[in-house]
Amino acid sequence: MSTTLTEKPAETDSGRRLLRGMPWLVVRQHRVALVCVLGLTLVGALLILYGRNELVQLLDAKGWPDKDAGQPMENNRVYEYVGSILGGLPLILAVFIGAPLIAGDQENGTAQLVTTQSATRRQWLIAKLVLAYTLALVSGVVLSALFTWWWKPYRSVFLSDWIDGAIFDNTGPVLPAFLLFLTAAGITIGTLIRRVLPAMVVTFLFTTITTMFVWDELRVRLGDTQIFTYPMDTELPARYAEAYEVDRWVGSADGTLYGWGTCAEATEKAQNACIKEHGIVNDVIEYLDYSQMAPMQWTAAGILLAGTALLTAFTLWRVTRRPV
């Protein structure tokens, strides 16, 4: 591949090349990473197309939605592959693209090499950031759009709730925003640590902690929960089938709420006595409605993009100010 690019060095000055200057350099330097991420994105996209097509055919054959289609997503190989790609991509972008982006050049001294040519450090940094963010954005937007197109019409047969990370984080604006944020985090960590391997390890830990603990806690708090009260011993109306139940209570006629287990007594007799004693007549659910998903996703994307902007500003400030 490189031989075809460099066959005739005399052609260096010809204007027919697509990329010039600093963009050429960063693409040339990171072309392996570029090809890997774009390839993974392509594989993910093709798998989604295939998986959706397969699901549609299966549902049609079973007469869905009029008839029950069973659990087509259970043990679905293609869906599992797509899930691993979507789940792995943030880690790959943060650890393998973000962390070494600047740290690699700082460690090898090539930052000094590039910034003592005729381009300023800021120009170099901006070219690097544009490359990494474009990569994150392209793979995020493509995969999110396709996955949303698969999931949304057929969400009732998917096993995960809309609020679960597997759906919420991988559809709509969240996936691109997530990829941007974690890439920016990797770049910032790399800039601070200035060595590739430690930066990758720290970024890995940061990404794991963020996605597994912090974000899971944050996600359900992105929307305001609503309360729905209905008489005890009746079914929850069907329109709440897609609502995510945050908590469940029992309530008396005057509106006082008691914990769901308040009257969980050993015998039915004791239970009835307890219900009577507290005057409990209603079941109450505290929930997030499916209609809240879009605003919640945009809120999430807003938070992540604000974080990305902050980290980017910090990196720009730090790298242009400090010696590389």
Add this chain to the structure above:
Amino acid sequence: MADTGTPNATSGSWALEARGLGKRYRRGWALRDCSFRIPAGRICGLVGPNGAGKSTLLNLATRQVQPTTGELRIFGVPVDDPAVMPTFAFLGQEKPLFKRFTVADTLRMGAELNPGWDAAAATRIVRSGNVPLHARVGTLSGGQRTRVAFALAFGKRPDLLLLDEPMSDLDPLARDEMSTLLMAEAVERGTTVVMSSHMLTELEDMCDYLLVVSEGRIRMAGDADALVPAHALVTGVARDGSLPPELADHTVVETRLQGRQFQAMIRPKAPLPADWESAEPSLEEVLLAHLRSPDAPSLYTQGARVEAEGTQAA
């Protein structure tokens, strides 16, 4: 020695000009109160012990670090102005290159990032060392890699070439080859070269201008041809085991008592007593004496000194 500059000098004729330049890191001053200038077209050696501030000075000139105080100009342009970038080329101590790039890629990088790129010159330098253009930089020998780095530096067509210990990691053969290349290219283009080095012989052969730095300060600056004759290595009889009072008439760099004899490196200011033996020291002896005695008064030859008050007065 006169400390004032040549009156007809315009600031463009100075390749490098520092005024009150200083850089402080957390651990202290790496460079302090440096005022000097290097005329265009010279090969200037930057000498000093490890940690003296040589690298800091080169990093300041190449915009890798920002000065804490003072200013530095390259051909009259302040280094914090990006317009200065095409005028200099820098070869760092490690000679960093992209290891996965081929030699041709490396030269293409030079072409892409430098407006005045001289592809013919860069290719010629690489070819004359029989470095294959398709080889990856990571597979080259140290000498070949240095040659590629030189090609990148000269391809930029710099007016000022800054080199940090350029030959330190080369074997004698490659060192000789690179010195020849450096001198040939620099002379051909009239490039001003500032190179830091530990190797005093290297300096003696190549440099016609010297900048001696020690403990973050300039000790000597000026023409190599004028700095050395300004010194005398005198020997005489010590009286009662102490130095003769006549030494006070001169600028004393370093003294040594050996039994009943004393030896001193001085800058004579008056006729020497008849009973002293005087010899002209070698460049190496002068440099070593200065590096050993950081408290000796610094010496600037004609034009090398800049007064802090401004260019026009100088």
